[in-house]
Ligand SMILES: Nc1ncnc2c1ncn2[C@@H]1O[C@H](COP(=O)(O)OP(=O)(O)OP(=O)(O)O)[C@@H](O)[C@H]1O
């Protein structure tokens with residue numbers, strides 16, 4: 001498996017869990033509600049979405065409630081299965097919100113630690129019900145008949161191999177270049193001009209792109225002197241890399257964070273591009289390099305290559321994450337969000353000023369749960385199979401860890417923290433290769449210890465998380481210019 | 485004891501017990517328009533009275549009427565929406581929010597405070613917000629905390645916190661304000677300014693019930709004084725009469741006053 005495939009699946013997880021984390025952030029970060037049962041709404045979202053979309057009689061082994069079949073209800077319309085699935089997702093979100101309302105009415109008046117424990121208990125009970133009641137959603141056997149929206153359409157692409165390569169390859173490279181540019185901005189304190197580093201990295205990438213395209217199309221032979229062969233390209237990349245590293249080294253600074261960012265960016269680039277380059281040089285093997293560079297493009301999908309379903313689904317979840325992010329931002333950057341934060345700080349104040357805090361807390365709980373429900377629906381479609389063990393309470397605690405690492409009450413921090421969490425948890429799996437296989441379990445435990453250690457370090461030195469609480473800005477629209 | 489014939493706040497038979505302690509024991513009080521002082525020794529039950537009236541605590545017995553409506557046992561937000569708000573004796577600033585945000589929270593009836601409005605009607609609440617922002621700035625300037633508007637409220641000094649507490653309540657523009665020692669810890673020039681403002685607001689139709697231990701302030705400011713002692717009303721009336729009342733001198737003021 002090429003690294004790109006691994007990253008696509010990792011990023012899809014990060015995106016889904018970020019959406020889940022955004023929901024938690026609404027409750028915990030912006031309203032101060034400690035809901036240790038957050039995973040319950042993830043589970044309900046997943047099950048209800050699957051149940052509403054699932055056509056009846058798909059499987060003999062399924063003994064739960066008969067699905068509502070929305071996936072096939074709009075079969076006549078183009079993209080009808082997507083439409084059906086979207087409706088199912090909205091129902092899943094609504095179901096999650098509704099259950100949280102029922103849970104919230106009796107519990108939300110409780111003091112925060114009691115609320116946390118009660119919510120944990122209710123989530124555990126719900127999980128046990130889903131686990132044991134086969135008539136409901138097939139109990140412990142889970143549901144295999146998960147509808148994956150639009151899965152029939154993929155892979156998509158034009159009939160031409162080269163055109164596909166350009167169509168999907170160029171955006172891929174552009175995004176990588178942009179990522180390099182952003183990294184460059186982080187390392188600005190080192191004195192490396194972002195433009196320089198960004199251009200360098202983009203040039204290196206572009207050089208490789210040109211090389212691969214020309215190799216693939218056999219142009220190398222024809223171009224003669226301009227020949228961009230393997231050696232030239234590697235030399236080119238190394239040249240740019242050494243210029244960048246050299247400049248960084250020459251600039252006196254003590255900014256450890258920026259240095260670390262630079263080092264890890266270089267290491268990552270080496271890992272991501274160096275490995276396939278070695279394979280290319282040694283065996284003339286281009287597949288991995290191609291996949292890693294043009295990560296949106298899978299040459300083996302379909303007859304002429306194209307965008308496969310995994311890659312599409314990543315973009316699909318990303319669209320949901322962006323939508324949810326904007327939605328939550330809109331909510332917190334409003335007078336409404338101001339009341340939510342006041343509730344978090346000291347509930348008695350907004351209450352004394354005439355804000356019905358009970359209603360605000362319930363709404364926040366429902367909104368956060370609906371987002372968790374959306375994450376659940378996406379999770380199910382991504383995995384293609386759900387059972388209650390996927391929704392253990394650890395999922396809630398992982399999300400808390402991610403939110404706290406990234407920055408409580410910071411929506412970008414949630415995404416960052418989730419990425420850090422899952423990169424440590426999944427990315428370090430590659431290190432397992434260096435250890436004998438009988439230690440697999442210990443290594444898994446070690447990963448959690450590592451995350452735990454990171455959490456402690458962060459709580460000790462930076463209790464507000466990597467990014468800290470975000471800034472708020474209520475858009476005053478055309479009516480008023482800011483007066484400060 | 486003078487009778488109030490058109491009370492805004494009418495409390496009858498109010499009781500509140502904490503375990504064995506009777507904080508309020510069958511208290512009757514009628515508060516009319518204008519500025520009324522509420523005095524009494526430490527632990528007399530003044531703050532507890534505020535808590536019971538505004539719904540922060542549920543009274544064990546009794547009835548609270550405000551502007552001819554029964555507000556007994558209503559939630560504080562409902563009481564505040566009726567137009568009765570209070571300050572906290574120990575200021576409750578929202579520490580992680582800026583002073584500006586603390587103030588902008590206060591005005592009642594902001595359209596953007598409803599979820600649907602916040603999601604769907606950005607333009608509408610934006611105009612509202614501009615107004616709220618101006619009012620908050622004006623109030624901060626008046627109470628001389630405008631230079632810390634963008635600081636986190638948790639960084640304020642003790643006196644500034646009292647001012648913030650007062651500013652927030654004034655910004656709600658209610659009918660009646662219960663002030664729990666708003667001047668404690670405030671510097672003298674500002675103290676006079678606040679008292680002037682209270683008089684201003686009174687002439688605009690606001691009513692105040694004003695807890696204060698400084699008897700001179702009470703004498704100057706209030707048209708009427710209620711004295712509480714051990715969870716009950718000891719007496720009430722004109723400031724001068726109350727001040728010379730033997731029971732008040734014995735329980736609260738002491739001989740030398
Ligand atoms: N939440 C509570 N739990 C137990 N006892 C309480 C509580 N609140 C008040 N009390 C008791 O009720 C009595 C009245 O307290 P309260 O705060 O009303 O006094 P106060 O008149 O406001 O005094 P001060 O002038 O010192 O502010 C005190 O004896 C106090 O200990």
Ligand SMILES: [Mg+2]
Nearest residue numbers: 530531532573
């Ligand atoms: Mg008191």
